[in-house]
Amino acid sequence: MVKFSAVAKRYPGGQEALKDVSFSLEAGELAFLTGRSGAGKSTLLKLIPAIERPSAGSVVVNGQNVASLKRAAIPYLRRNIGLVFQDQKLLYDRSVYDNVMLPLAFSAHAPKEAARRARAALDKVGLLGREKANPVQLSGGEQQRVAIARAVVNRPAILVADEPTANLDAESALRILEIFVAFHQVGVTVLIATHDRALVERYGKRVLRLEDGRVA
Amino acid sequence: MIAWLRQHGQALRLGIRKLSLLNALVIGVALALPAAGYALIETLRPAGERLALEPRISLFLAPQVKRADAEALGARLRADRRIGSVRFVPREEALKEMSSVQGLSEVIGALGRNPLPDAFVVTSKDEIAGELGKLPGVASVQADAVWARRLAAAASIAQLAVGLLAALLGAALVAVTFNTIRLQILTQRDEIEVSKLLGATDGFIGRPFYYLGLLQGLIGGVLALAIVGAALALLNREVRVLAESYGSNFRFAFLPVSEALLVLLLAAALGWLGAWLSVGRHLRAIEPR
Numbered sequence: 437m438v439k440f441s442a443v444a445k446r447y448p449g450g451q452e453a454l455k456d457v458s459f460s461l462e463a464g465e466l467a468f469l470t471g472r473s474g475a476g477k478s479t480l481l482k483l484i485p486a487i488e489r490p491s492a493g494s495v496v497v498n499g500q501n502v503a504s505l506k507r508a509a510i511p512y513l514r515r516n517i518g519l520v521f522q523d524q525k526l527l528y529d530r531s532v533y534d535n536v537m538l539p540l541a542f543s544a545h546a547p548k549e550a551a552r553r554a555r556a557a558l559d560k561v562g563l564l565g566r567e568k569a570n571p572v573q574l575s576g577g578e579q580q581r582v583a584i585a586r587a588v589v590n591r592p593a594i595l596v597a598d599e600p601t602a603n604l605d606a607e608s609a610l611r612i613l614e615i616f617v618a619f620h621q622v623g624v625t626v627l628i629a630t631h632d633r634a635l636v637e638r639y640g641k642r643v644l645r646l647e648d649g650r651v652a
Numbered sequence: 653m654i655a656w657l658r659q660h661g662q663a664l665r666l667g668i669r670k671l672s673l674l675n676a677l678v679i680g681v682a683l684a685l686p687a688a689g690y691a692l693i694e695t696l697r698p699a700g701e702r703l704a705l706e707p708r709i710s711l712f713l714a715p716q717v718k719r720a721d722a723e724a725l726g727a728r729l730r731a732d733r734r735i736g737s738v739r740f741v742p743r744e745e746a747l748k749e750m751s752s753v754q755g756l757s758e759v760i761g762a763l764g765r766n767p768l769p770d771a772f773v774v775t776s777k778d779e780i781a782g783e784l785g786k787l788p789g790v791a792s793v794q795a796d797a798v799w800a801r802r803l804a805a806a807a808s809i810a811q812l813a814v815g816l817l818a819a820l821l822g823a824a825l826v827a828v829t830f831n832t833i834r835l836q837i838l839t840q841r842d843e844i845e846v847s848k849l850l851g852a853t854d855g856f857i858g859r860p861f862y863y864l865g866l867l868q869g870l871i872g873g874v875l876a877l878a879i880v881g882a883a884l885a886l887l888n889r890e891v892r893v894l895a896e897s898y899g900s901n902f903r904f905a906f907l908p909v910s911e912a913l914l915v916l917l918l919a920a921a922l923g924w925l926g927a928w929l930s931v932g933r934h935l936r937a938i939e940p941r
Contacts, residue, residue: 485849487849487940487941508853508854511848511851511852511853511854514849514850514851515850515851516851525845525846525849527842527843527846529843538846538847538850539851539852541659541852541856542847542850542852542853543851544656544658544659545655546655547658586850590850590851
């Protein structure tokens with residue numbers, strides 16, 4: 437589903453974030469990406485939805501080589517990838533419900549179908565009762581769950597999360613991870629970057645250790 | 653197809669929500685100037701064209717010329733193939749005509765005798781005024797053609813000036829829209845960035861801004877026409893008083909319907925152009941990091 441082959445990423449200015457990364461994720465697999473801060477976890481994740489492009493090597497997502505993808509094709513790639521960020525990136529000028537509706541607007545669903553999907557996604561993260569609230573009224577954990585609902589509302593095949601539990605207390609973090617595991621169990625490919633060893637060990641899933649620009 | 657309509661409907665609603673009447677008013681005022689200039693030129697054009705189509709030459713006879721000599725001259729004029737029509741205006745008729753003009757009858761009454769000469773009014777497309785002036789008994793010649801040429805020259809200068817004004821203010825319209833949309837894009841930076849991350853195409857994100865530019869231009873055009881209409885109505889109230897004192901029913905006419913529609917179309921198109929330029933330049937600059 438996701439295949440990195442000899443991927444390197446240098447930023448302008450010479451900083452080398454990734455040197456030689458190769459790994460692949462099978463469809464429906466759940467894996468954790470770990471490593472020190474600054475090891476390049478975020479860079480690696482950004483290569484999957486083509487937020488960044490590799491300097492060398494190939495990144496194949498769902499059979500498409502992202503490295504050579506045309507600019508115009510990127511939105512369609514991203515619709516099949518659910519993205520969850522450390523800083524949620526919610527829009528605070530609208531309700532929880534409208535935040536979750538956002539990705540449905542540009543994939544042009546019928547209004548009824550869109551509403552049904554948005555409510556289903558909010559239900560999966562346990563926030564159906566808070567749909568009218570503004571995200572600022574929610575706790576950090578709840579905001580992260582809104583972000584997950586928004587990421588999965590288009591039913592993507594791949595879910596990519598960058599430190600989704602970084603700013604949360606242990607209980608909220610666990611709840612977030614349980615949600616990811618639930619998506620993994622219904623066949624979604626999930627890749628989660630985290631530096632929380634305890635959480636990773638608890639699940640006994642595959643771990644990709646990023647060290648010195650390489651995956652060990 | 654339904655999905656396409658739905659997306660456009662949604663973009664239109666978003667565009668309407670972002671509309672600023674103040675910006676539309678700026679555009680309206682800017683467009684009102686050339687539109688008004690055009691309306692004025694269009695009002696004056698028929699007078700100039702009539703003069704140019706059938707240039708009249710007036711031959712004023714010397715006061716001592718006898719009626720019989722005048723008739724002989726008339727026959728000679730009618731025989732000339734370059735001359736279209738010939739009309740003899742006896743001095744009595746000229747006086748009567750002049751007396752009917754309001755304000756002049758008292759002046760003429762005060763004179764006591766008829767100061768006017770007999771005259772011929774002929775039409776000709778050829779430049780024969782000088783030649784006619786040398787005919788026996790002709791005291792002076794006045795050719796409208798000269799005036800028609802002057803008027804036409806003045807009209808083409810005015811037209812050029814209005815054209816230049818329209819081009820300049822059209823560019824201003826594009827610039828105003830460009831800037832409005834630049835600011836809109838900047839204030840919606842977060843939403844645009846998130847939308848791009850979630851898989852929105854540039855077309856989808858740009859669409860409300862295209863509608864915004866189009867609508868802003870269109871409303872500006874409507875306001876421009878309203879301003880011109882109101883200004884002409886005000887002006888005509890005063891013009892009527894002045895024109896009636898000259899026995900004329902002259903009025904400034906509003907733009908013809910086709911020209912008014914053209915103003916709206918151009919305003920909308922220029923608004924769209926401004927939006928297109930702005931979106932092309934500023935939307936690409938916002939990329940998620």
